[in-house]
Amino acid sequence: MPAYATNMRLKFPIVALALEVITIILFAVFVVYDDGKGHGHDGHINDTGHQDPPMMLYPMFQDVHVMIFIGFGFLMTFLKRYGFSSVGINLLLAAFGLQWGLLMQGIWHLDDGKIKISIFKIINADFSTATVLISFGAVLGKTSPVQLLIMTILEITIFSINEHLAAEIMGAYDVGASMIIHAYGAYFGLAVARVLYRPGLRNGHENDGSVYHSDLFAMIGTVFLWMFWPSFNSAIADPGFTQLTAVINTYLSLAACVLSAYAISSLVEHKGKLDMVHIQNATLAGGVAVGTCADMNIGPFGAMLIGLVAGIISTLGFKYLTPVLASNLGIQDTCGVHNLHGMPGILGGLAGIVAVALGKKDGGKATMQAAALASSLGFALVGGAITGLIMKLPIWGQPPDQNCFDDSIYWEVPAEEEENEESLAHADHSKNKADV
């Protein structure tokens, strides 16, 4: 194998260590533990927040944590030869992103010049990484770890600006973040993917597909996301019955979405068969789409209607829109994030406008909801395009077309099952890996 510019031996360690050291220095200057004596929290806090026990949200935090690290990580393992990167780079980006997110979100809410970390803050830090992991899905298999670390910094920084604008300045409601996480993350990623368009992959790539067991690994991600989505949409809701409403709306929207995703998958596929791509993704669209309205009084059946519609448009998007985006617009969206996060995120934003206009949320203004949706899309498209241009610089180790969707360019990969015995007989035995 020739020496590609993808050799990461110095670039990646230097970037990763430098980022971590800078982050630690910033933490040393700005970050302290929340001692419960501060003056304020960010906009999502309930009025009686300071009386809540400091660990009250911890089980919800852990649910969200599982979604970020197991959910997103394994959802992307569907590719046959890209599982190490899917779950491994997901871990890397989220681990760095949550630190960066704590800083970027925290600077808008300083308390005596300090960022005071609480469970509420680390939930929001996890949320900020979700935008990056959504965008990661759009460019999965076609980007280097260094490119993705750069994307993480820029995307979270821009996210925190848009979030502050939408939630604080505009006062829009988006408890489950259909707009400020899902739509933002999806269109940011699609803009990056457009800038990084690869004509050489126009006719597909042999590794851009699944095998039987990789699809099962992906279902681990799908099911954990599906189960814990009520926690995602309710974690930062006002405690009590408002939070209960967010849980129930999300639970029901997701349940209805499963039925419509399965139905449409069967309807549009060859001989009525189900397609794993749809099942892995479109069953989750109900969680995305109900996000903005989750804590509003839309009624259980309202939540179910949103889920039903989300499952339909998401599945149809995978079947009919993704190929068109790739062939006509040059947007190669590996995981179909447009169908899982993009369109359902917009649907969620629109549902929020309608729900607020119908008076389902005290204090909400439909115009501000619309402004927040527009802002999220605007920041995503412009921010993503600029980020994509920076990522396109030929110094970050981007893989050549033929090495896309292949772990072995950035990972030591063990031999195939069937080749094991022979290859290992010649392998270096001082370590547990076949070094091929």
Next chain:
Amino acid sequence: MPAYATNMRLKFPIVALALEVITIILFAVFVVYDDGKGHGHDGHINDTGHQDPPMMLYPMFQDVHVMIFIGFGFLMTFLKRYGFSSVGINLLLAAFGLQWGLLMQGIWHLDDGKIKISIFKIINADFSTATVLISFGAVLGKTSPVQLLIMTILEITIFSINEHLAAEIMGAYDVGASMIIHAYGAYFGLAVARVLYRPGLRNGHENDGSVYHSDLFAMIGTVFLWMFWPSFNSAIADPGFTQLTAVINTYLSLAACVLSAYAISSLVEHKGKLDMVHIQNATLAGGVAVGTCADMNIGPFGAMLIGLVAGIISTLGFKYLTPVLASNLGIQDTCGVHNLHGMPGILGGLAGIVAVALGKKDGGKATMQAAALASSLGFALVGGAITGLIMKLPIWGQPPDQNCFDDSIYWEVPAEEEENEESLAHADHSKNKADV
């Protein structure tokens, strides 16, 4: 491949969408959020229920949720070519079943003509789906998605009648549902399997077995079920020390059960080797069998004795009884639910009778415990037989014998690992799946 009557292109989407639309209409009419101001809850509620914070049970709910969707779903992935259906159809049935269960259980407890959804209610809705997923195990690999949706409707409807009868009218105790979920679900499924008996599978089927990695996927299900079973058995117990008792009894019963299941597996197998079928299933029998008694004062050692016995009879059942049921009684029980849920469920019911007779539960009556056990078995066998007859109608897309235990009849299945490169080279590149 010829066009089987298993082509689901219209049947399945119509059934799934129609069911979901009907369900949404029923929700619009009957279902509202619990605002904490209602007059009553179902029979399991504690006396001070209305003072509890609305989210108090949420972590327990999520544990149960994981058991339903990851636990049951992955437990059944042991089959080498049926993993998509195991985890995917599990998701479909549970997502529909929880909606149906909310309605069927809710109509017994209307509050001003409405069903008020709380965390308690969605835990019970998840429970109602467990009966279906247990029965699914008995007919795994031999039924179509449409057949299984029909089973879901009927089984949950009958379950809610039996549950109301046993818990409310008879006043029997069954906190962990050994009788009303496990025994009921198992014998319901066995009755269905008997009606759907396939003589053509008398000599086995080449796909009715595991491969190495499918057994590991199944262990994900086993271990999550095993870990969270204390939540299943205690979720609806009275808060406080009663709930603690249910947790501890279940935790200890399961721990003892592991030792006896491993010991007996080794004792009865070839050269003392362990059998994965036993480990995946019989290690859980202690959770089933301690269910009825979980919140009773049986003592830690009492719980462990129940677990010890459950592990023994479950393992012996897999080894000696399952083959006899298949060959002599025409009951082809794919997952051996008789051994995991049936016999241990009856053992749990009997243990409950004894414990109540010994005064281990204030207010309990041994006769009512016995009546609840008999009722659960009766509703299961009669309900299952009737359901089986309806499922047997030749219009629901049941697979022919040779296509049993094979995902490819209802799913787009990617190429095998070893065939990938060639098959994908000719595949349609407009999507991420090999469409074979």
Next chain:
Amino acid sequence: MPAYATNMRLKFPIVALALEVITIILFAVFVVYDDGKGHGHDGHINDTGHQDPPMMLYPMFQDVHVMIFIGFGFLMTFLKRYGFSSVGINLLLAAFGLQWGLLMQGIWHLDDGKIKISIFKIINADFSTATVLISFGAVLGKTSPVQLLIMTILEITIFSINEHLAAEIMGAYDVGASMIIHAYGAYFGLAVARVLYRPGLRNGHENDGSVYHSDLFAMIGTVFLWMFWPSFNSAIADPGFTQLTAVINTYLSLAACVLSAYAISSLVEHKGKLDMVHIQNATLAGGVAVGTCADMNIGPFGAMLIGLVAGIISTLGFKYLTPVLASNLGIQDTCGVHNLHGMPGILGGLAGIVAVALGKKDGGKATMQAAALASSLGFALVGGAITGLIMKLPIWGQPPDQNCFDDSIYWEVPAEEEENEESLAHADHSKNKADV
């Protein structure tokens, strides 16, 4: 296949059942439910412990439970042909160990002559099994189930003595157990591995390595351990802000550790590629190393510095130290527990000494911290050596060198994927497994 002395048909069932029966008898004599009316708890309890609701720690317990059974179990499935044993024997040892741990830890804290089980006690019981599962990693693939049950008894017994000495008598602080669990478990296991040294494996073994999907299964373990480690380090911390501190320190240490582990892995590997062994293990070293200090006022950046250093030394250990230990000292450490638990555990102990010396923990004494670290290492090395000698007796079914790292010596293993159809055509069809 000749009849090895590894035939477990009588030995294993007798040992397992005898242990369980003895344990149940001891439980009948000594163990009761905690009714909240006792006189005391063990040393980690908060001052107001008795007012806490009995189920308050339950969500934390379940997180720890997942780490023990999914985390440790799947982390060890990286070996290509040893996944059944990794997750299966992990379940066996932990299920027995938690019962034994309840007894061994409980006898130091009798209350009216009884051990009163609470959530706090079962968290500690789970903790006691962690020592065994760490040691299991050092001897993975080279020991029989009977040998490992013996190790479980002895290691937990000695652990409970050392824990009592360190925490109660010395009054050392070790909330996340860097010293009394991680360093102890690692050096105990390394001492056992030294005694069981196998010269025949000096040049490696063809099965001592991973395949692609076994590495993905291992990542399930890694990621669950990584996510829930804040619960491990904070579960028994004082409630409130102290517990919050333990969560935040662990969360941040782990995040920083990911960056340094990835950076160093790339730096030391062939062409800058990442090595899955490092990612699976060294990313967790930050959780180990911050354990002792987790509830101390070391500052968020202090926790991150500890994580950064832990990721570096752990990765370097895998790369450079493990081969030297194997070739020069005769310590064949299958999972590299020295790098994940040993060195980071010592680092954690040293950090604790420094932090206490700097006054970061009220009431702490640096000399007692140092004494606890020395005690943990001493008990581990002496206890492990004695245990190893007992395990070396030629009557426990230890596998011969050529059968190491191979499930098929103790498990019925299904046919390989590619051989299935043929082998199953001849298989016994009365059960669901190929009996080869």
